[in-house]
Amino acid sequence: MAQGEQRYDVFVSYNPADREWVDEWLLPRLRAAGLRVITDFDFTAGAPRLAEVERAVDSSRRTLAVITPDWLASEWNNFETLLVQTLDPAVRRRKLIPVLLKPTDLPKLLDALVKVDLTAEKHWAGQLRRLVRDVEDVIPVALPWQAGQRMRDWTQWGRWVRRYRRELRRGVAALLALWVAAALLLAWWPFQRRDVWLSLGVRAADAVELARAGDVLLVGGKNLTRGCDRVDKGLWRSADNGITWQPVDAPLDFPRHDGCQLAAITGLAVSRAGPQRVYAATDQVGLLRSSDAGRRWERGGGTGLTTTSLTRVGVNPDQANQVYVAGQAAGLFRSDDGGQTWARLDQRLPNAASCDLGAAFTRTLSVGALLVTSDFVIVGTGNPEDMTDAHIPSGLYLSADQGNCWFRIDDGEGHLQYVLLAAALDQPESPLLVMTKDWDRSGGEESWVLWRIDLAPAPARRKLLWTHKRTVEALIATGDDDPRWYAVNALGEVMVGSPDVPGQFTRLPRLTRCLPCEAAFAPDLGPGPPLLLAADRVYRLTQGPWWRRLWP
Structure with missing residues (x-):
């Protein structure tokens, strides 16, 4: 009889001593599960038992042997077992399923098979479900329309799905x-393909600063590794817009009690009036300057610059020799001759400048942010919690006469730290973008807030553009026909928005290498997103394969 013509799902072989359990417990549950069952009770009266056993085994998909010591002692049950094994000698069709009802020593042929263990009554229900499942797995189930039923017969669909x-x-x-x-x-x-950040190839250890000087890109690092005798000394240069990179030897070395150490680059500045002139602020050796777009460097700390620990540097876009620096502890300085001589712009005498608007800084200035445009010099104060009565009051200050006279355009409300300033320097009427850190913890956590301040025709009150709960590492403004601001946080999340549309921004692909990292922006050639420095590499946003989102 062919497999598809078998009339029964299971033939139950048991010893008469176990008939009561089979009739009252096993058979009702097998039939309730929808299985077609045959036992010796279904044998034809008067027919040879040998022929009936052979018919039952051959017409059933499975033979269940209810094994007890009495079953093993029965010659008829042994014959049934041998008959099943004859039909399935390699046990590939799993024709015989041993059901162990009572503990007993099994012959090797049965002991080698996986058994349904019913020796403990508490396991009967779970073992029965397993038994029904194993039997059902060989029962063909027709699709509803093949079985003459409706398409929406979900019961039939469920049986078909379980079976197959x-x-x-x-x-x-x-x-x-x-x-x-x-x-x-x-x-x-x-x-x-999608927008992805693609690395330009440079691997700059501890890199934190990025600047563009024409086609030249410059990267500055923090130099956290001790010692001076190494190839990478904290400055890297590309003369072909990021295609190839070379480390630059600069006079960053200074003596320390444990040997020679290289100073950290804390800022880079380039003037559009003379892109060959580049300035680099450092934390230990003052100001460095280059007259050949960063190929060679020299120290520029001339007379009047009373500190070598600098945190900010800015240069007049229209005067390459006019440079401003901020000291790490305090102080704002200006040089009009490329760093040869310096004038301090804070701690001045009350009559040091004749001011029609504003006044000279007579107290110490703690600089948190610095921006130099063609028309203005703008400084924002640092952490208000570190300021004393000896400091200039917290706020954002603007000078229209190269730093001699100042007036406050924002008071900082006593708890704002000015972290980043940005403006599109090629657009005269571009608004000022101000990133502040709010030290007012009454809300439970610090926040970073981006503001817009219109400087023309006169400075106006700041307008809220965007708020964020993570540390913002860099900010840049683009000034083409579609002005944009870009910000990146310490986790490599890049946001872009319009200074004309408050509260709306778009997330660009996240830089997955940041866990976290410091970051910086620099303009790219032509319109579009800026270059991004993060996780010791320089990236450009472009179309690339999808997997670059995971590994740029």
Whole structure:
């Protein structure tokens, strides 16, 4: 009889001593599960028992042997077992399922098979479900319309899905693998090309500063590694817009009690009037300057600069020799001859300047942010918690006469630290963008806030553009026909928005290498997003393969 023509799902072989348990417990539950069951009670009266046993075994998909010591002692039950093994000698069709009802020593042929253990009554329900499942796995189940039933017969659908669950899983997995392969090959969603940050190749250890001087890109680092005898000394240069990079030898070395050490670069500044002139602020050796776009460097700390620990540097876009620096502890200085001589712009005498508008800084200035434009010099104060009565009051200050006279355009409300300033320097009427850190913890956590202040025709009150709960590392403004601001936080999340549309911004692809990291921006050639320095590499936003989102 062929497998598809078998009339019964299971033939139950048991010893007459166990008939009561079989009739009252096992058979009702097998039939309730929808299984077609045959036992010796269904044998034809007067027919040879040998022929009836052979018919029952051959017409059933499975034979259940209820094994007890009495069953093993029965010659008829042993014959039934041998008959099943004759039909399935390699045990590939699992024709025989041993059901161990009472503990007993099994012969090797039965002991080698996986058994349904019913020796403990508390396990009967769970073992029965397992038994029914194993029997049902070989019972063909027709689709509803093949069984003459309605398409929406969900019970029949459920039986069909349970029966062919393994085949369905394999089929779905194969289709999914085929679709993924085709999507990868043809760049379908979600494997299509997309905006990604692509590394320009340089690996600059502890890099924190990025600047552009024409086609030249410069990267400055913190030099956290001890010693001076190494190739990478904290400055890197590309003369071809990031295609190739070379380390630059600069006079960053200074003596320390434990040997030679290299100073950290804390700022880079380039004037559009003379891109060959580049300035670098450091934390130990003062100001460095270059007259050949960063190829060679010299120290520029001339007379009047009373500190070598600098935190900020800015240069007049229209006068390459006019440079401003801020000291780490305090102080704001200006040089009009490229760093040869300096004038201090704070701690001045009350009559040091004749001011029609504003006044000279007569107290110490703690600089948190610095921006130099063609028309103005703008400084924002640092952490208000570190300021005393000896400091200039907290706020944002503007000078229209190169730092001699100042007036406050924002008071900082007593708890704002001015962290970053940005403006599109090629757009005269570009608004000033101000990033502040709010030290007012009454709300439970610090926040970083981006403001807009219009400087023309006269400075106006700040307008809220964007708030953020993570540390903002860099800010830049672009000034083409579609002005934009870009900000990046310590986790590599890049946001872009319009200074004309408060509260709205777009997230660009996240730089996954930041865990966290310091970051900086520099303009790219032409319109579009700026270059991004983060995680010791320089990146450009461009179209690339999908996997670059994960590993740029």
